[in-house]
Amino acid sequence: MSTVTSGPRRSSPARAAVVVGVATLALLIGGGIVGLRTTGGSGSAPAAQPAGAGAMPAAAPNAAIERAQQRLRQVPGDWVTWAALGSAYLERARVTADPSYYPKAEGALDKSLKLRGRDNASALTGLGALANARHDFAGAARWAKRALAVDPYAAEAYGVLTDALTQLGDPAGATGAVQHMLDLRPGLSAYTRASYDFEQHGRVGDARALMARALQDAVDPADIAFCRYQLGELAWQEGRLDEAEAHYAAGRAADPNYLPLREGQAKVAAARGRTDAALRGYAELTLVYPSPTYFLEYADLLRSLGRTAEADAQVSLAAAAQQLFTANGGSDDLTGSAVALAQGRTKDAVRLAAKEWQRRHFADVADALAWALHADGRDAAALPYARKAGALGARSARYAFHLGIIELAAGDSAAARADLSRARDINPTFSPLDGPVLRSALTQAGVS
Numbered sequence: 001m002s003t004v005t006s007g008p009r010r011s012s013p014a015r016a017a018v019v020v021g022v023a024t025l026a027l028l029i030g031g032g033i034v035g036l037r038t039t040g041g042s043g044s045a046p047a048a049q050p051a052g053a054g055a056m057p058a059a060a061p062n063a064a065i066e067r068a069q070q071r072l073r074q075v076p077g078d079w080v081t082w083a084a085l086g087s088a089y090l091e092r093a094r095v096t097a098d099p100s101y102y103p104k105a106e107g108a109l110d111k112s113l114k115l116r117g118r119d120n121a122s123a124l125t126g127l128g129a130l131a132n133a134r135h136d137f138a139g140a141a142r143w144a145k146r147a148l149a150v151d152p153y154a155a156e157a158y159g160v161l162t163d164a165l166t167q168l169g170d171p172a173g174a175t176g177a178v179q180h181m182l183d184l185r186p187g188l189s190a191y192t193r194a195s196y197d198f199e200q201h202g203r204v205g206d207a208r209a210l211m212a213r214a215l216q217d218a219v220d221p222a223d224i225a226f227c228r229y230q231l232g233e234l235a236w237q238e239g240r241l242d243e244a245e246a247h248y249a250a251g252r253a254a255d256p257n258y259l260p261l262r263e264g265q266a267k268v269a270a271a272r273g274r275t276d277a278a279l280r281g282y283a284e285l286t287l288v289y290p291s292p293t294y295f296l297e298y299a300d301l302l303r304s305l306g307r308t309a310e311a312d313a314q315v316s317l318a319a320a321a322q323q324l325f326t327a328n329g330g331s332d333d334l335t336g337s338a339v340a341l342a343q344g345r346t347k348d349a350v351r352l353a354a355k356e357w358q359r360r361h362f363a364d365v366a367d368a369l370a371w372a373l374h375a376d377g378r379d380a381a382a383l384p385y386a387r388k389a390g391a392l393g394a395r396s397a398r399y400a401f402h403l404g405i406i407e408l409a410a411g412d413s414a415a416a417r418a419d420l421s422r423a424r425d426i427n428p429t430f431s432p433l434d435g436p437v438l439r440s441a442l443t444q445a446g447v448s
Contacts, residue, residue, distance in 0.1 A: 061091040062092065072085065079112045082109070083109060083120070097290050102329050119151075129156075132167075135330055144164060148161070162177040162197075165177055166197075169362045188218075192211070195208075200392055211234065228251030241268055241271055263281075263285055266282045270301055292318040292325070293318075293335075304433045315339060322335050337352035337353040346372065353372045366388040367398065369382075369385045379406050380410060386402055386403040397430035401423040401434055404416045404417075404418075404441065408420070408441060421442065
């Protein structure tokens with residue numbers, strides 16, 4: 001059956017996970033009630049920073065690196081400082097989108113373990129965080145469990161474990177890990193992860209309430225900007241553009257250096273038809289933060305405007321950034337699949353998404369594999385994966401749109417009408433490229 005198709009598309013990243021303050025919340029999962037409690041307590045490691053890209057000024061990890069290096073020149077056997085240096089390198093990689101710091105982080109953390117092979121939870125946790133950054137989520141879970149065997153009160157190790165299990169597609173394990181983190185050290189890192197856990201299960205109201213409470217407790221400008229971004233993303237996901245725009249603007253007023261806020265403002269501008277502002281926003285953002293995700297979003301906007309050559313150039317930059325990531329120990333066939341789709345290499349996109357699915361059964365991976373199979377003309381094979389993407393109940397216009405388009409292509413008009421309508425109800429402006437396709441597909445499916 002012929003159908004409307006939007007061509008190659010990528011899976012956008014999940015909302016970053018980690019923030020401040022709330023009391024008991026209950027999460028309904030699989031028919032049972034899991035309480036997300038705040039019982040106080042303290043762990044043994046320093047408080048974690050927010051996990052979003054650019055959540056702290058770039059100068060902060062530079063200063064930490066310099067302090068650690070100075071200390072190690074004086075006391076080269078200081079295993080604690082070697083671990084701190086590794087974490088500072090990792091933070092520097094995060095705020096600059098420069099994965100060349102990953103080998104430096106690994107070297108410093110390995111040195112710490114060589115100097116102190118026993119009772120070194122900090123180095124083990126750092127290696128887990130590095131594994132997460134490189135998208136070795138199974139490895140990250142192993143490092144975190146080793147750290148917790150050494151120190152069961154290491155809240156940051158539970159944070160690493162939460163992130164790893166989330167990405168591995170173990171929602172019950174992730175909820176349990178974040179509960180331990182909440183029990184040990186309720187704070188910015190624990191509460192943002194808990195908020196994301198709610199969001200993954202479709203509990204957007206609870207996620208929003210948690211982040212609003214976090215914002216009330218935030219004092220540091222970087223933390224305020226981080227909370228505002230998270231709240232903006234929750235509003236954006238549901239198509240509440242005024243609310244999203246207000247949060248992004250307030251976040252930039254608190255900390256203009258928090259880079260994801262620029263992406264938020266750019267996509268709202270695109271949704272409102274302020275094309276020049278959106279293009280300018282993406283151009284400025286990708287210049288200072290060369291993330292494959294942002295290059296691909298910029299390419300989508302350009303392609304929606306018929307500027308194909310410029311879009312292709314941005315996809316090439318995304319591919320180069322991805323190659324740099326893998327050259328420094330990263331593994332991300334999900335992004336590789338997105339780049340392949342954007343370049344029209346549908347069979348490569350399927351192959352890479354399938355490899356990623358073999359490693360982890362996360363919703364974004366299921367969605368990406370489904371969409372790659374659809375682009376390759378294999379809608380019967382795509383349907384089970386498209387359904388898996390929304391199995392936890394996440395309210396995602398993208399998931400619903402992909403499922404509806406695949407159902408329409410497979411000839412199931414009734415299911416397509418329901419899922420395409422759901423995508424429209426969640427957020428009709430979720431993509432400059434796919435929003436118009438959604439409207440056309442609804443017409444084709446018989447929805448006025």
